[in-house]
Amino acid sequence: MKNRIKENLKQKWYKQNVIVFFVSFIVLLSMTVAYAALMQALDVDGDIIIRAERDIRVTNITSNPIDCGYDQYNSRFMEDRVIVNLILPALNCTISYTVEVKNFSDKVMELVDIVQDNYSNPNIIYNITGYYIGDVLEIDESLTFTITFRYNPALTTLPADTVLGATIRFIWREHIPETSIHFAYKSECEVFIVPKDGTYLLEVWGAQGGNGSIATNPVLGGRGGYSAGQIRLDEGLELFICVGGSGLNANSATDIQGGFNGGGASRSNSNGIGHTRGSGGGSTDIRIGENTILHRVIVAGGGGGSGGGNNANFGAAGGSGGGLIGIQTAFSGNGSTGAGGTQINGGSAGHFQHGNTFGTPGSFFMGGISSLPASNGNAVGAGGGGGWYGGGAGGAAGGGGSGFIWTGQTLTLPQGYIWGLTSAHILTNTAIFNGTQSFPSPSGETITGREGNGHAKITFIN
Numbered sequence: 001m002k003n004r005i006k007e008n009l010k011q012k013w014y015k016q017n018v019i020v021f022f023v024s025f026i027v028l029l030s031m032t033v034a035y036a037a038l039m040q041a042l043d044v045d046g047d048i049i050i051r052a053e054r055d056i057r058v059t060n061i062t063s064n065p066i067d068c069g070y071d072q073y074n075s076r077f078m079e080d081r082v083i084v085n086l087i088l089p090a091l092n093c094t095i096s097y098t099v100e101v102k103n104f105s106d107k108v109m110e111l112v113d114i115v116q117d118n119y120s121n122p123n124i125i126y127n128i129t130g131y132y133i134g135d136v137l138e139i140d141e142s143l144t145f146t147i148t149f150r151y152n153p154a155l156t157t158l159p160a161d162t163v164l165g166a167t168i169r170f171i172w173r174e175h176i177p178e179t180s181i182h183f184a185y186k187s188e189c190e191v192f193i194v195p196k197d198g199t200y201l202l203e204v205w206g207a208q209g210g211n212g213s214i215a216t217n218p219v220l221g222g223r224g225g226y227s228a229g230q231i232r233l234d235e236g237l238e239l240f241i242c243v244g245g246s247g248l249n250a251n252s253a254t255d256i257q258g259g260f261n262g263g264g265a266s267r268s269n270s271n272g273i274g275h276t277r278g279s280g281g282g283s284t285d286i287r288i289g290e291n292t293i294l295h296r297v298i299v300a301g302g303g304g305g306s307g308g309g310n311n312a313n314f315g316a317a318g319g320s321g322g323g324l325i326g327i328q329t330a331f332s333g334n335g336s337t338g339a340g341g342t343q344i345n346g347g348s349a350g351h352f353q354h355g356n357t358f359g360t361p362g363s364f365f366m367g368g369i370s371s372l373p374a375s376n377g378n379a380v381g382a383g384g385g386g387g388w389y390g391g392g393a394g395g396a397a398g399g400g401g402s403g404f405i406w407t408g409q410t411l412t413l414p415q416g417y418i419w420g421l422t423s424a425h426i427l428t429n430t431a432i433f434n435g436t437q438s439f440p441s442p443s444g445e446t447i448t449g450r451e452g453n454g455h456a457k458i459t460f461i462n
Contacts (some may be wrong), residue, residue, distance in 0.1 A: 062098045081169040109146070130145030154422060185246075204228075207281035209278050211276065222303025246453050264390060283321065303319065306382055314396070327432045335394075387401020406426060
C-alpha cells in the first residue's frame with residue numbers, strides 16, 4: 001500500500017514538472033523571438049532619440065538652496081512641468097531652481113502660458129527669470145532659466161504653514177510670427193487667399209475727398225475713416241480687397257470722376273472755370289467669397305469732396321468719411337452741404353446758392369454726384385464720399401460715406417438686394433471711426449483721419 005502511494009506521488013510530481021518546464025520553455029522562446037525582432041528593428045548606426053513628434057519638454061531641474069530654504073522632497077520634472085516640495089523656515093528664506101527645457105520638435109515653439117497646478121501655500125510666491133511668456137525656442141534649441149520661491153513681502157510674521165507643494169506647468173504652441181499684409185490703392189480689387197486657418201485682424205482706411213478752393217485758398221477734402229475687427233477664416237477662402245482712391249480736383253469745365261470704389265463725381269461747366277472743386281473719395285472694403293458690394297464684411301467710408309467759390313459763402317471743406325454716420329460739414333453760407341451716409345440710407349444732397357440746384361443723394365455704396373453750378377458761376381459743387389452708404393453731393397461740399405462692420409446686426413438694404421454673408425463671417429473686437437477722430441495709421445502711428453488714397457491691412461493673430 002505504501003509503495004503504491006509513493007508511486008502515485010512520484011508520477012504526479014513528474015507530470016507537474018513537465019508542464020512547468022514546457023510553459024517556461026514557451027515563454028522563454030517567445031521572449032527570445034521578440035528580443036531578436038527588437039534588435040533587428042533597432043539595428044542602426046549612430047545615436048537614437050525616441051520621442052514624440054513636435055515635442056518640447058523640460059529636461060532637467062536642479063535645486064539651489066539660498067538663505068535657508070530647502071527641499072522637503074527631491075524636486076522632479078515631467079514633460080511639460082516641474083514639481084517641487086520645499087520648506088521656508090524663516091521669512092527671509094528663499095530657494096531657487098534651475099530649469100532646462102529643449103525644443104525637440106520640427107517647429108519653432110512659443111511659450112504662451114505658465115500655469116500653477118496644486119499650489120498648496122498662497123503665502124509663498126515665485127518669480128521666473130530668463131524665460132517669459134512670448135519667448136520662442138528654435139528647433140533643437142535649449143534654454144536654462146530660474147524659478148525662485150520666497151514669502152510674500154507683505155507678511156510680517158512667519159505663517160504656521162512653511163511648506164509648499166507645487167506643480168508649475170508650461171504651455172507651448174507653434175510660434176507664428178505676426179505677419180501683416182498691406183494693400184495699397186491699385187484702382188481695382190485684389191484677391192487674397194487665406195493661407196491657413198486662424199483668427200485674422202482686418203483693418204481698412206477710407207480715401208480722402210478731392211480738394212476745392214475758396215477764392216485762391218485751398219480747401220481740403222474730407223478725410224477717410226477707419227474700421228477694424230477680428231474674424232475667424234478658413235484656409236483657401238477668397239477675400240477681395242478693394243482700396244479706395246482719393247477724390248480728384250479740377251478748376252476746368254470738365255467733369256471729374258469720383259475716387260475708385262464709390263466716390264461721387266463732380267460736374268462743372270464754363271461758368272465754373274476758376275473755382276477748384278473736388279470729387280468724393282472712395283471707400284475701402286473687404287469682401288468675402290464674392291466680389292460684390294453685398295459681400296462687404298467691413299467698410300471704411302471715404303471723405304466728401306470740397307466745393308469752391310469766390311469766397312467762404314460759396315464753398316466749404318468736404319465732410320469726413322467713416323464711422324456709423326459720415327460727417328456733414330457745418331456751413332452757414334449760401335447753399336448747403338451734402339449729408340453723411342448712415343447705416344440705413346445715403347446722405348441727402350446739398351444745393352447751390354442760386355436756383356436751388358441739388359446734386360444727387362448718396363446711395364448704397366456710391367457717393368452722390370454734384371449737379372451743374374448755377375448760371376452766375378459763383379460756385380462749383382462737390383461729390384459725396386463712397387461708403388456702406390455714400391454721402392450726398394453738395395453745392396458747398398460733399399458728405400462723407402459711412403463705415404460698416406458685419407456683426408450679425410439687422411441690415412437695411414435697398415429693395416431687391418439680398419445680403420451675401422452669414423453668421424460665419426461675423427467680426428468681433430471691432431472699432432469704427434470717422435475721419436475727424438484719431439486712430440492707428442497702417443504703420444502704427446496715431447493719425448486724425450486718413451489723407452490721400454485708402455489702405456487695407458490683414459494681420460494673422462493665431
